[in-house]
Amino acid sequence: MHLVPILGHMPGSHCTKDIQKNITSAAQPTSSPATTGFTELQPLMAHLDLPSEHMEANDPVQPAGATTLQRAWARFLKGVSYFSGDMAAFGKWMEKQFILLQLLDWVLRGAAQVMFVNNPLSGLIIFAGLILQNYWWALNGFVGTLSATISALILQQNRGAIAAGLYGYNGILVGLLMAVFSSAGDWYWWLLLPNIFMSMMCPVVSSALASINSRWDLPVFTLPFNILVCLHMVATGHYNPYFPQVLIQPRSQMPNITWAEVNVAKLFKSIPVGIGQVYGCDNPWTGGIFIISLFISSPITCVHAVLGSAAGMVSGLALAAPFGDIYFGLWGYNSVLACIAIGGMFYALTWQVHLLAITCAFFCAYLSSAISNIMSRFGLPACTWPFCLSALTFLLLTTGTNRIFKLPLAKVTYPEKNLVQSPENKYNWPRRVMLLETRQFVREEVRKQAILADPTCKVLLLVYPGQIKERGTDD
């Protein structure tokens, strides 16, 4: 149910009918709004100045006289909004710039999109983290992102998707991980050849998979990266004279696990390391930098990344994984991604979704162990297959409750904004934390969205695709 009319004053029944018609025609795709029962209540709430006023009236935190502080806070939020979220204003400004500058923006957004973050500043910080880890890897990542983005331009893919970095994130992973898993050592320049070829194949595989997944309104996640890196690694293998891969072998004996030996500090450090391992980095500082980059764009994403990494670490302990693997972050990175994806990114965040995300993180860690055991038989790493498979499974889930609401793929932006788009949720999420930020977004939305005002009726009708808002304006 994503249809919550915030209904306004309606003096004449004649105009109501017209509006009703408008609503129906606009809301048609969704699931039959039961607006009929609300009409008699509407006059009672006519005097309220609605979304913000109404929310403040209901808000127990907000003291009535604190308007100065609130205004300062709003100004601060406005400042923050320029570089948080998806930096839409910056993206708008970029559209009129020189193409190479745009390309840089797309590459940076692509780098951050690995974590579902559409933010060039986050991308820049992530590149900083990569450089801290290893120059050669960072170079390969950059080349990969660039090749993938250019290839998408050549293949005339959707410009909006390219600009959001949706064709770059597989490229950066292909570039990075091909460098990480190459056993030819750093600065082996020949590696750039398959790197560029595979990165340029990313948009092809992405587009092909999107043709399939779109039937279920699912994203492709990092499947193109998984496919292409595994393809390169298994096509060449450890015993290749030109492009040798690191030797990965299956476990064939009982690991020696002594609980006395466990190092709690390293266990805690494995949480940022797990986040770093999303990009194949084992440096905890790099992981820390990535956490910051997530926080800038979306605190919800950041929280779920940390929770996911912790869930993965706990699963590793429960399934008797060698401590070395856990410290190295191998149990964390898939759960990080799965937890972000489910926790607010593709589902609108509620408590139920939050619990679902944690469950998914544990399931993903289990799957991660299974897949890495299977892949190791072929000398392959698990890549992010576990994340893709577990997140797709949880996104395919259908339930009878409207507290677990999957956003239409076209409406997905970032958790905080997704919250607004799903009216069910914003009344249930802890209000102290979210209210102000939410209100800010609502105001923006109001400005951006189609506004339908009938001056004679003094009724304002906002038509969202899949969501209707209606309120009185002048009284």
Next chain:
Amino acid sequence: MHLVPILGHMPGSHCTKDIQKNITSAAQPTSSPATTGFTELQPLMAHLDLPSEHMEANDPVQPAGATTLQRAWARFLKGVSYFSGDMAAFGKWMEKQFILLQLLDWVLRGAAQVMFVNNPLSGLIIFAGLILQNYWWALNGFVGTLSATISALILQQNRGAIAAGLYGYNGILVGLLMAVFSSAGDWYWWLLLPNIFMSMMCPVVSSALASINSRWDLPVFTLPFNILVCLHMVATGHYNPYFPQVLIQPRSQMPNITWAEVNVAKLFKSIPVGIGQVYGCDNPWTGGIFIISLFISSPITCVHAVLGSAAGMVSGLALAAPFGDIYFGLWGYNSVLACIAIGGMFYALTWQVHLLAITCAFFCAYLSSAISNIMSRFGLPACTWPFCLSALTFLLLTTGTNRIFKLPLAKVTYPEKNLVQSPENKYNWPRRVMLLETRQFVREEVRKQAILADPTCKVLLLVYPGQIKERGTDD
């Protein structure tokens, strides 16, 4: 195409039109007959009891004077109908009972649904068979079914599907087989932890797979069980200190097959053992008990189960399998399930479908050998992957003949009832065996379904959901 009007005499065109309109509106959706509009007509035809009258008139087998015997037989059948088939009356009665009692009903139905049987009595007998085999396994199976059913309730899955045991059957298999393949020995209580976790994931995976398979109107079969048990086994493996699995290794040398050594008695015993292996049981008595439980609900299912097991055994001999594997029922259980699924369960039974089911059983045995060879490389058993893949392949088959009629998934109940729903078949199936039973069902159907009779036109119209019959009565 299952809309075959058997048109009767129609003197006036005006009433035909009205009826036609009614048919269209009634036949449009599937499972909810629009009975509302028809109720005023029903008193008019109360004295007729037409369907049975008509069928007797057409029946060449039935001598005219045998009504006493026939009535006794009908009374016996009525008695049988209370605990055969899907025990719909019992299910109806259960709806008003205490929730824990309902839950028990769902768990029992879930236990039987592994064999596509929606019958709590069969489920009870199956649990008896499991207890005969091994207490610990039976306990794990029960815990698995219960967890899966509760998880489905939490996730607010379709209540009708839960009540039919469709969320339980993967749970019982997960529970049982995790116990069977654990090498930690019986009564290793820690095993209940992953058992409960994996069983509770069943509805998630079921729901996700159903989202995919429903596009082709296909069931999910035991795919969730296959995925989750393989996941658990490969995630832990043989060399796991907490949850070790039995060691399964690929064949690496020529097996020694001497036909003189073959034990014909054991070969025959492998048929019930094969049926028992559906639940991982190698006790022939357990298998025999399962056969009884199938017979109670549906003789057709029972016959196909035995035929499938035999086909699997023969395939094993043909493909030079070690005799031990054949005696142990490993060649049978997939063919059992495949033969049941194709032979009358998802296709309406005809001779052609019967042959198709046998073919599928052989194909499934072939596939079973292939998959167990591949899975053994990863230390995994074949589970019921071969059944799932072969049955899905045969259900995806499209042919030009209407003698191979795939029932819409929503109409699938059990083979005998499916027969009635497919008008093509019931006139061709050996009538002596099926007629009485069929008639019983038709009577029930007539009572349940919308009946439209226009006495002025002397036309009787039976409206099945998705099937229309119309015929003259008095001339």
Next chain:
Amino acid sequence: MHLVPILGHMPGSHCTKDIQKNITSAAQPTSSPATTGFTELQPLMAHLDLPSEHMEANDPVQPAGATTLQRAWARFLKGVSYFSGDMAAFGKWMEKQFILLQLLDWVLRGAAQVMFVNNPLSGLIIFAGLILQNYWWALNGFVGTLSATISALILQQNRGAIAAGLYGYNGILVGLLMAVFSSAGDWYWWLLLPNIFMSMMCPVVSSALASINSRWDLPVFTLPFNILVCLHMVATGHYNPYFPQVLIQPRSQMPNITWAEVNVAKLFKSIPVGIGQVYGCDNPWTGGIFIISLFISSPITCVHAVLGSAAGMVSGLALAAPFGDIYFGLWGYNSVLACIAIGGMFYALTWQVHLLAITCAFFCAYLSSAISNIMSRFGLPACTWPFCLSALTFLLLTTGTNRIFKLPLAKVTYPEKNLVQSPENKYNWPRRVMLLETRQFVREEVRKQAILADPTCKVLLLVYPGQIKERGTDD
């Protein structure tokens, strides 16, 4: 259906509406244009012969006086057309012949359909090539094709598809490759049993896969063959007393690659050998014969086959494959098929599509190396999995350009004819080569298709579904 009414000018808006309605109704269904309403207008435009007139007028290559030569050339082309392309006239004639003769036609077309060629003469030549290679293999191939075709008849599959050999090509591959990979030696007659069983399963698997792939309008390619041969091989394996398979083992040490040892003659010979390996043949003469059979039906197919084989060979060198494998054609055959499929068969040929086909050939060779490494772990050959997966990926690609135009599956015939069906392309392809042939087809199309011309307005309108062209003729 995308070549439909060539519409005339519309002076009054009233007639525009009518025509518009006609267009909509004609273009709406798929393959049957509503020609009935247009016939009365055709006499009016009999003198125009517009399409060809127009093309000549626009053609800069064609000198005005060369009509005699042109007519001779046209007569030659007409002669060629009887046995080139899909031999539609011959197929038409065959329909009235004795069923066994028809069956032979279908079997021959099936043999050629492996290379996407629907031509019995090509099929005959291919069988000649197979006999040159190995009598026993050729016999198995024939038995396989026959069994598959008969099985399709029994299962009442689409008669048109059977007549085009679309149920035979998987059969020939199953038959051939089961003989090629059997280690029981030639003339081991028992092999015919699984051969016939597996070939008869081909239509089942084809039909099932088509149910899935048709959702994306994709062909099943040789997936049924891949599935069934791998199934047979892995179900029996190397250590089977009845049906032993050749031993295939994974590479486990660094190959010794010395560039000084490379044999350039053998490298060049690997191109026809690669084409021969599509049917599992390593005789270069057999490969040469196959090239001829391709050329007869479609020169474009032939060119792409050679290019694909060359691309595969180059990829093998680039990825440090052992020279023996390259000489043996193992790097070529998948790229051959992928290059044919993309280069003009399922996409209408343009320069962009040509480049895409070459890219796909390289990608396919990469994939081929990866898949053969994985399959060798299970003792399996790569079969044509790499071709299927890469071609499906490239066919699922969606781009913003209409220069890469995927033909609807129902309209696919052969590259030269596909060209005509895609109006975008025929103006851009090197005109000297294609024009005459194209014109021939356009004339045929014009005769076949519904033509609507309004002579009073002197405007010709070509309506393609999804694209409208309108131009004045005499002014």
